[in-house]
Amino acid sequence: MNRITTIDVMRGLVMVIMALDHVRDLLHSTALTQSPTDLATTTTPLFLTRWITHLCAPTFVFLSGTSAYLVLSKKQHADSARRFLRKRGVVLILLELTVINFAFWFDIQFRSMLLQVIYAIGGGFIILSLLSKLSVKQVGIIGLIIIAGHNLLQLVPPIENPTGKFISSLFFQVNFFQLTPGFAVLVAYPLIPWLGIMLVGYAFGATMEQPMNVRKPLLLRYALVSLTLFVVIRFINLYGDPAPWAVQKSPLFTFLSFINVTKYPPSLQYDLLMLGIALLILWLADGADNVLTRALTVYGKVPMFYYILHWYAVHLLMIAMTLIQGYGFADIQAGTLNFGRPAGAGVDLEVVCLVWLGLVVVLYPLCRWYGRYKPAHPEIGILRYI
Template structure:
């Protein structure tokens, strides 16, 4: 089956944007002490630097579901498709706990186990593999029901001390588990809400078999419906996000409050807002031409390869920066929730953060371009599908 450029372009776009957030986390001077979305302390520029990256994870998870559907159509064998999803899912969880985890923390003792987007995609693949005998429509509807309904938990009178709640809630809410003073498991991406987004992406898979003009019209309608639904619920402050919006010190910050939806876990409004933009991109991506579009598409063809490389490159740059600022190896702090930054102020301003981000994306391009060509010219090497 021929690659669909709209999917690769959308995925490449969010992979590029994603690196901005990780550059900010590792290198921005206030990243250790200030939340960029706290309206009491942030600036508009810092807020948008963080907020724009909200689109990355839901787009990536949704398109992972779509790609799983297209893979099933290409293989045309449920047993083989299930085996591939199971093996890929297990591989992604292992990768998150090892190669990715070390890239994030640079901690040889692995004192922080952060389970986020790679792990949740892997776990979602495993569950999706068990659902493959259902129709894509049924799987998509299951995903839609999860997206629409998981925020109902916010209104249930739960006894948070009960054993059942303690066991089930990590499937729906982010959680931190201090196993020992020197080892903590962080469940940043709870399974159920993100599974809903992947299943919805799988359900949208058949749309990509339609003619481009028909697909464009459908995605535009879905975009308008999803965004209108977001506006209706957000204005009402009734349902869909635990963080309501309110009037602020000026109109700009009131707008920031309005769009400051909850990612951990992904609320209904967060999902509607981010996916409505994805549907808009998918509607027009096939019409986009030019060198820049081709470059962005390359990143989208090797997303996991790019994801791993960018963490290691960014973390290396972080160490270089703090050494250039006069710190010694003994000043670096590694451990639970620590990247290696010194306790004293270190890092760079927002302008330099953007410059480093852009440089990292540019530096990684030739590697991504080489790898996507290598994959395309060696289809017999099945292990390449895992990267």
């Protein structure tokens, strides 16, 4: 299968931006005490540093669906391709529960379990492997129904039964569960809202396999439709996001309120805005060949390798920062949903940005090496999943 470089460029871009969010989470001085999108306490630079990273997860999930379509459409044996998709979904969930969660917490006792985007993609692949027996149009319609309708769940009374609440949260709602005194689970990416994005991305694959002169106008059209729908629905302020916008202390902060959409779980308005921006960038990147696009392609070809590596690197940087600031290893205590960072440790936002840029630069040669090593060693089966 010939790779569509535009997808690698876009995926690389969001992987680079994603690292900014995680560096800020672990190193920024106010990350433990202040929400960067709380308009009562945030600053414009801090808000935008967090907001721009909202682009990452939906784009990555969307393009995961697109890549699944491109794989399935090129395979002569669809059943074997679906089995691979299911196996990859299982492997991703296992990675989330083990390698990735250890990167989050550095806790050998695994007292915390955070279900994030890799869990959502893995579960989405499993379901998509079954739904892909339907027509592409039918899969896309199911995805659109989920995206447009899942905010109706706000009207459903919460489930009180602990078991039912836990199971429903895995699929529909963000929730925290202290299952035992020494073990907690945070479901941050419930499966179904993200599945809707993946299914629409799967249907979008039919557009991406078109010749560039056909798909490029379609990319712009889809982007403008998505962004226009966002503006109209957001302005009406009645449906599509649990956090309506409101007039603030200044026109700038009113604008920030307007674009301050809900990610956990992704609302209709969040999907329209972020996917609209992603489609617009895809349109701009399609056919572009320059230093930037070639560099982004290096990251975009090995997203899982980059994702795992950057989490370990960011956590090690947090430990290094803590020690440099005068704390000892005894002050770095892992625990339930605790990165181990002492409350007084942290750096300013400018330093966060410098560390982020340095991290991205350091990871570049490693990603370039792995991008060459993986296709050169097809006999190593596990590399197909990382």
